[in-house]
Amino acid sequence: MALKMVKGSIDRIFDKNLQDLVRGVRSHREDEAKYISSCIDEIKQELKQDNIAVKANAVCKLTYLQMLGYDISWAAFNIVEVMSSSKFTYKRIGYLAASQCFHDGTDVIMLTTNQIRKDLSSPNQYDTGVALTGLSCFVTPDLARDLANDIMTLMSHTKPYIRKKAVLIMYKVFLKYPESLRPAFPRLKEKLDDPDPGVQSAAVNVICELARRNPRNYLSLAPLFFKLMTSSTNNWVLIKIIKLFGALTPLEPRLGKKLIEPLTNLIHSTSAMSLLYECVNTVIADCCVCVKTDTCPRPPQLCVQKLRILIEDSDQNLKYLGLLAMSKILKTHPKSVQSHKDLVLQCLDDKDESIRLRALDLLYGMVSKKNLMEIVKKLMVHVDKAEGTTYRDELLTKIIDICSQSNYQYITNFEWYISILVELTRLEGTRHGHLIASQMLDVAVRVKAIRGFAVVQMATLLDNTTLLAGSGQHKSICEVLYAAAWICGEFSEHLEDPVHTLEAMLRPKVATLPGHIQAIYIQNAAKLFAAVLNGQQGTPDCQTMQESSQLLIDRLPLFVQSADLEVQERASCILQLVKFIQKLQHKEVEVGEEVTALFAGELNPVAPKAQKKVPVPDGLDLDAWINEPPSESESEDEKPVAVFAEEELRHARPHHTEVDEKELARRREARKQEQANNPFYIKASPTSQKGYQDSTGVEHIPVVQIDLSVPLKVPGGWMSTSDKYLKLEEERRQRERKERGKKEKKKKKKREKRSGMGRRHDSGPESEEDIAPAHMVDIVTEEMPENALSSDDDEKDPNDPYRALDVCDIQGNLQNGSQVVVSIIFENKSTSFLKSMEFNVLDSLNSKLQRPEGSGPHDGLTVPFQLPPGVSNEARFIFSVQSIVMPQRLKGTLTFIVKADDSSTHEKLDFKLHFTCSSYLITTPCYSDTFAKLLESADLKGTSVRLQEVSLPFHHLLAKICFHHHFSVVERIDSCASLYSRSIQGHHVCLLVKYAHQTVTIDAKCDESSLLGNVLEEIKKTFSQS
């Protein structure tokens, strides 16, 4: 026996220890795997020995190998052996190995319970400590259940080291065995007051983590932590507590307000950046909560300032985190971030790509009409400088994202945008040709006023051979030619020299383009050809026409040979057509008109809702089967005969028959749902008939006139650069500013005359909305298909239960300066519960919905109530109106959640708010002498209106005018009366109403003639309706 021991220790001298292994692995870099497998063989031998020291050494080496990625789970039992060694140094090696490689799936763990319990109660505190640390890594639900009591006892151990560890391990125990939480919690809470600071912070740690997992249960501890936060000086603990409050505030918004002060103090006083960062983040998050509940005290100005300091810091880490936090503020308080645009732009120059990308993210939210061109110009500079296509492509997509966001909202000049897109096509090797192309198409189709310009630019692109040349290697960018060819063909009337473009589209090199682009080329060459034939008709130039026919006949055969079916088919079809036309040309037959007819009709954008509005023809039941579905029994027969799986089949059969009725109903419902969501599906609508008769085709599509204040100049020669638009835009704005300035002065004079009725909002130097766009995006004019119903009908479709929400009674009410209060009655006509209603209006330049400070210009307002079925309630919204002389309509949307028994769905309802001029008038009493003076004054301009065949008694008539149009009667003599009213901006409106032989004459005077005209128009309407 003794001999064996001696022999063992001699052997050990030759064993590798960990150091040898590490060195060995380093020196065998060439054949590491081979070396390690030999080492593992050695270790296996060592583990077979009885000597615990040898085993411990082996396990120690295994731990290292495990870290290098080798599986050592086969040695799990040996690890348990080493863990149970009585010698601490070995025990520790065992526990370390276990904590590195044991997990819930390791089955030998169940053998360790008693050993661990023994270690936990060991008189040596380090035995206990090592067991606790190990447990935190590999505790399983079983271990947690069996050992919870032991660990709980240790929380009151005399040694602070053990108390601390026990408290920390309890967290893991709670996670694995939640039942232990309730009995252990009081003791855990006691530890917050432990005399030892280590134990104390451990308790804070555990409670904070628990609370973040389930904040609701820990709200009651908020005061305690609040006290700790204001007294603790340990930054790590403070961060924990602040994080905890971050989890609590969404549940208790009042807490957010209370926190602002201590957090602000910390932000001011701390020197630890991590703590500062945590505070700032929490304040930002709090503000997000506040914004949701409309109680935000103020935008986190302090945070923005601090973040600015971080971003300006030379430390890249602070810069990065500052930008990261800034983007969180941007979501809720865009205005307060926008003023730091300069800084963000600077970051685009940073050496670090991750910082540049963060800055790009921020820019997206910072653009406005005012700065878009400037920002994009800077980005274009970066595009040119950028190294590496990834970052450059990122820049490209960001430019397009920024410009196209919310329906091109920020673009005031589309010529500029087209030029930018054209410039982007010069980028080599970009992957986003398709994106550029789709933007070109979208803009050219939707912004009518830009088509002339776009066509000329596209013609230059087609003429330019560089894009064609690049088509070989960089496939993506030639997608742009797809757009260019289509735009030139479709809007060919704008082309300067169609024959030249036609020639460019038929060059032999085109045949190197991808098939789908060639096909577009050929189709649009035909369109162009038609334009040439037709365009020359007025000035007969047979030669040009014959030359173009010949050109097509010469060039098309190349495409007829194309391997692409689409190209081949189109080419041969058009070739035959042209040959026929040529024949007719020789006979001097005029064919222009006939050929143009091939491509007649304008393509307009289609509104997303368009399909829904097409009524379903009578007698068409969309839910009926076209073919009856095969019956269940049939489908059963078709199943392959299962020889071995009979058991299963028998099992399945009853299931099938049971499904029948219910399942079919469910499927039908699902299909209806799917149809409702499918834009191409025509929905049934009982009010369809009316719409059907009303519509008469394309002429009835409303088209908005586009105001174009930048002259459409065609750049001579080479492609224009976008820069000049910046200058042009500046000039245009200056011009506008001047004009506005003049008007403003006039107004001011007037205002001074009247007392106390000043406008509330003093327009600043140049507010965002004052910038009138040069081109309007054609959103409103999106084409509705034939037979479309007017939107008003759609809103009140009584058979759609979700739509049965009625917006009634829209009336401008009491006003303050340029404010109008609109009360809206929401009536729930459906049978479902409606909640989370959000009211939003698309602001016009003139009228805006007033939103709480800090919210964006497109944010909706929460309606402060919910609507059970059949209930109605009133909500008021304030609008600010600049000019009141014209009536207006605002489009709006109400979104809400429909709560059915088992599900809830999001729905929306579109409506229009009609602001009449009368709603801007306030019933104001006036004495007859003041009235007389007003009439005498030269300021008022007069007009009159005559209403025929009014059969009302005179006093009814007066009452009607007073009620509907907010007038008060000054004086009445027989069938003659004087009425007075005043607008919210202080205009006087005087009426003289005479009644004789069923005819009413109204002589009116007002200091604002268009206001008066509109009011009279409205009065006329009131009586024509009755």
Next chain:
Amino acid sequence: MIKFLLMVNKQGQIRLSKYYEHIDLAKRASLEVDVIKGCLSRKKEECSFVEYKDYKLVYRQYASLFVMVGVSENENELAVYELVHNFVEVLDKYFSRVIMFNLEKVHVILDEMILNGHIVETNKSRILAPLLVLDKMAES
């Protein structure tokens, strides 16, 4: 929460790894390759935070040694960044020479500082106390 901590040399070899959430060995290997590649490829003037899948990576370089920490979305990057420094300072205070051959002691230190994936101790003397006792036991 801290998900893992790696110590890696300039050549990209792992010197120490500690996971606070169980991950399969195979997945771990590919994760380590990605993380190491992601951090080592960055230049000195670039910031120390990298977004990688669901993790945020915080790394710091000390001579030829990199410490890389993977944390969850809600963790404070700067706090972890400072923790790494704290950790390295403790190592510096305790080890006079190469730490490579005393890996199990590094583990002891780490276990005092991070537990359950959370920072639990930052006081240097409290971190080192158990280790010093251990050394005394080994001497006797």
